[in-house]
Amino acid sequence: MTTARERPTLEAVARRAGVSRATVSRVVNGSTTVAEPIQEAVRQAVRELGYVPNLAARSLVTQRTDSIALVLPESATRVFSDDQFFPGIIRGVSQELEAADKQLVLMMASSTASQERIERYATGRHVDGVMFASMHGVDPLPGALARMGIPVICNGRPLGRAAASVPYVDVDHVGGVTTAVRHLLDSGRRRIATIAGPQDMVGGIDRLTGYRNALQDSGCRSIVAVGDFTRESGAQAMRQLLNDDPHLDAVFVASDLMAHGALRTLREAGRRVPDDVAVIGFDDIEIARYTDPPLSTVRQPIHEMGREMTRQLLRLAAGEEIELALILPTELIVRESS
Amino acid sequence: MTTARERPTLEAVARRAGVSRATVSRVVNGSTTVAEPIQEAVRQAVRELGYVPNLAARSLVTQRTDSIALVLPESATRVFSDDQFFPGIIRGVSQELEAADKQLVLMMASSTASQERIERYATGRHVDGVMFASMHGVDPLPGALARMGIPVICNGRPLGRAAASVPYVDVDHVGGVTTAVRHLLDSGRRRIATIAGPQDMVGGIDRLTGYRNALQDSGCRSIVAVGDFTRESGAQAMRQLLNDDPHLDAVFVASDLMAHGALRTLREAGRRVPDDVAVIGFDDIEIARYTDPPLSTVRQPIHEMGREMTRQLLRLAAGEEIELALILPTELIVRESS
DNA sequence: ATGAAAGCGCTAACAC
DNA sequence: GTGTTAGCGCTTTCAT
DSSP, X not given: OOOOOOOOOHHHHHHHHTSOHHHHHHHHTTOSOSOHHHHHHHHHHHHHHTOOOOHHHHHHHHOOOSEEEXXXXXXXXXXXXXOTHHHHHHHHHHHHHHHXXXXXXXXEOXXXXXXXXXXXXHHTTSSSEEEEOSOOSOOHHHHHHHHTTOOEEEESOOSGGGGGTSOEEEEOHHHHHHHHHHHHHXXXXXXXXXXXXXXXSHHHHHHHHHHHHHHHTTTOOOEEEEOOSSHHHHHHHHXXXXXXXXXOOEXXXXXXXXXXXXXXXXXXXXXXXXXXXXXXXXEOOGGGXXXXXXXXXXXXXXXXXXXXXXXXXXXXXXXXXXXXXXXXXXXEEOOOOO | OOOOOOOOOHHHHHHHHTSOHHHHHHHHTTOSOSOHHHHHHHHHHHHHHTOOOOHHHHHHHHOOOSEEEEEEOSOHHHHTSSOTHHHHHHHHHHHHHHHTTOEEEEEEOOSHHHHHHHHHHHHTTSSSEEEEOXXXXXXXXHHHHHHTTOOEEEESOOSXXXXXXSOEEEEOHHHHHHHHHHHHHHTTOOXXXXXXXXXXXXXXXXXXXXXXXXXHTTTOOOEEEEOOSSHHHHHHHHHHHHHHOTTOOEEEESSHHHHHHHHHHHHHTTOOTTTTOXXXXXXXXXXXXXXXXXXXXXXXXXXXXXXXXXXXXXXXXXXXXXXXXXXXXXXXXXXXXX
């Protein structure tokens, strides 16, 4: 049943239609310089034989594959958690790729083995370009691929040397956080803590930097706990902060998911939000509108970032020059608690 | 920076090492019939030139690509929701593929355009085989690919004609549900309702069949509401059931996520679980252990199903014969409420 | 053990 | 407009 039945080639179609291979190729690829009756004859032969072009052969000569990889250096468990970052990026990417009629190839890589397989896959020219998102630490792969002449773009400024050579799309973490912390200062808060994100990810690092910058000018001291962007880590970090400074009156949390966990801890500890403690998150995920009280947050355009990243990569793959960095704006969303 | 710098070919490596292309090919592919000093010379040339084999050229001659597609005919939003089915399957698939050193290519297809792109991709021999999961309605693609001689396997019995020709891996929905409903009957319940899954998916259909079968022998009448496997639809369906029969004393819910929603509705309606209404779900997702009360459920081995499906596909791709259907057992998990 | 040579199926000049 | 031809980069007999 699955005997790889002889599949018809261009040659076979050409014979059947009584034309040359070149003509069949033209028709298949939609060239207009073929007489209508011949086009029809070819199409019929294609139909009768069930001909489908062999992509390997095609890309061997065209040097294109019309597919693009999105690499997520995360475990499947993490990618499919309730962190809305991943679906946001993927939807943005899919949308642009669909418009360009390119195929998305999604690759997750947690183990070293899978990283190597991805490297082979990309350097072997299986894809026309590679996008990276949710990167951790100093990843050598983007730089390595770029050096081999493969179009590469990162979501989030890459850490390490790659930052200077691999183009990226990111949001203005520092600006957004600064605005948020200033807002807290302006509303009279003085003991402003933060729950930072993982310090091996650029989002985690930059948002902590933003917090520190904003406080520096104010004379307030910084109070820091670190989470890993999960809800549970937010709850845990909040407990630690309350322990470190029971009198804190505000907290900036580097992700809404962590902020959600932090709200739970605050409630358990009998603190009223925002009366006793003001909370501002980051991401503007759906759930932020439904927490009690609704969460003020810094909105970052994740979906737009996915789209923009894709557009940039396609330009790169088309041989155009692009900017090294494209930074999208963030926006403080203040939600009055009811 | 992204000038697709001339990439070295076998030819170049051969010249540099002073051997023939054939010898380089042998070394690169790990043939043992090459003298050690020559092997070393070749490896050095490969290193110096940064040679990477062109996969398109290779698969043109070998007729293999060493990559396998997993097609999910769902939107990204759905795939990345909190339905734990997707990560379970994907983890199982990844694990087996990794062991076989094959690359996973994940493809989501909601629109017609993306379905066509996937068809081109697979028929164009970009992958050595295709797996389908979470299928809706009668999907012609699996059968079409199989007819072209492409190894195909489905997760869940395909609906329509494909059921007879495309091999699949599924769990024993009917058996599991029957056991569950019998358990309710045995514990004295007589007004047993069900919240069914979507009736365009085999899981939804078969679980409803199981429910009907089990009731048929008992003389109890069936009370049915239909959801779409989401939590919200479960809450909604439960409201309808309570409306249809305020005196129902049990409900079998076709997924734990819907059961979670149903529990909420029951609580809101002032029904005690399990005293007033017994609830049994399906899936045994993590959250079932933490609901109030903990949820009895039918466990299906999703991760194992992903692994088994992959193993079967790899056998198929290797030219072996496989069974048309492989059905994994389900198991009733009874959780005593505290 | 190594090399020569024949393709794999397709596209793209270049002729006509 | 259509056909002829020369590869794309690799593997794999078949000689040696």
